[in-house]
Amino acid sequence: AQKITQTQPGMFVQEKEAVTLDCTYDTSDPSYGLFWYKQPSSGEMIFLIYQGSYDQQNATEGRYSLNFQKARKSANLVISASQLGDSAMYFCAMRERGDMRFGAGTRLTVKP
Amino acid sequence: EAGVAQSPRYKIIEKRQSVAFWCNPISGHATLYWYQQILGQGPKLLIQFQNNGVVDDSQLPKDRFSAERLKGVDSTLKIQPAKLEDSAVYLCASSLVTSGTDTQYFGPGTRLTVL
Numbered sequence: 431a432q433k434i435t436q437t438q439p440g441m442f443v444q445e446k447e448a449v450t451l452d453c454t455y456d457t458s459d460p461s462y463g464l465f466w467y468k469q470p471s472s473g474e475m476i477f478l479i480y481q482g483s484y485d486q487q488n489a490t491e492g493r494y495s496l497n498f499q500k501a502r503k504s505a506n507l508v509i510s511a512s513q514l515g516d517s518a519m520y521f522c523a524m525r526e527r528g529d530m531r532f533g534a535g536t537r538l539t540v541k542p
Numbered sequence: 543e544a545g546v547a548q549s550p551r552y553k554i555i556e557k558r559q560s561v562a563f564w565c566n567p568i569s570g571h572a573t574l575y576w577y578q579q580i581l582g583q584g585p586k587l588l589i590q591f592q593n594n595g596v597v598d599d600s601q602l603p604k605d606r607f608s609a610e611r612l613k614g615v616d617s618t619l620k621i622q623p624a625k626l627e628d629s630a631v632y633l634c635a636s637s638l639v640t641s642g643t644d645t646q647y648f649g650p651g652t653r654l655t656v657l
Binding site for chain 1: 575582583584585586587590597598631633635644645646647648649650651653
């Protein structure tokens with residue numbers, strides 16, 4: 431069964447605007463971690479942000495924030511003030527009991 | 543702090559040939575992972591090591607894939623013999639420990655093309 435779902439294969443955003451990348455997950459384990467990674471065309475997976483299932487507040491890292499809605503099982507990534515360098519693939523991942531699963535990814539294109 | 547190192551970055555082989563990839567994790571990271579990422583998909587875990595022991599290899603095609611981490615530091619992943627469907631990027635990642643909250647850090651990957 432698919433545990434991580436990213437429903438947006440591709441997204442476009444104008445430079446300097448904010449964009450939200452969607453991610454929903456499925457688990458019955460009360461303890462899990464949610465991650466977002468960026469993968470530029472060079473291929474390396476770059477860690478962006480982490481949210482623990484017991485964290486009360488939404489995680490933030492610079493221009494990245496994670497909109498964590500536990501009851502809805504969603505963990506959307508918000509990128510504020512988009513830059514041309516943000517153009518890349520973005521993967522949502524969930525880790526439970528050591529097992530890490532990735533979504534299919536969303537390709538973000540930032541337009542000048 | 544140095545990141546995860548992988549080599550080679552690119553490899554082109556013909557089907558039925560053998561190939562090996564090398565990974566050196568971040569210093570002090572006990573857990574090492576090998577992922578396969580087929581074009582257009584997210585990474586899929588092949589094998590996970592905790593120090594030099596295998597934690598999870600349930601998705602490793604053991605008839606042709608093998609991996610080792612003999613001294614609990616660097617690791618090699620081998621494919622023998624390669625098939626066309628093995629064309630993918632092979633990513634190595636490491637983390638301090640194995641837990642739901644521990645972040646995995648990835649290397650640059652090895653792009654394998656099987657002709």
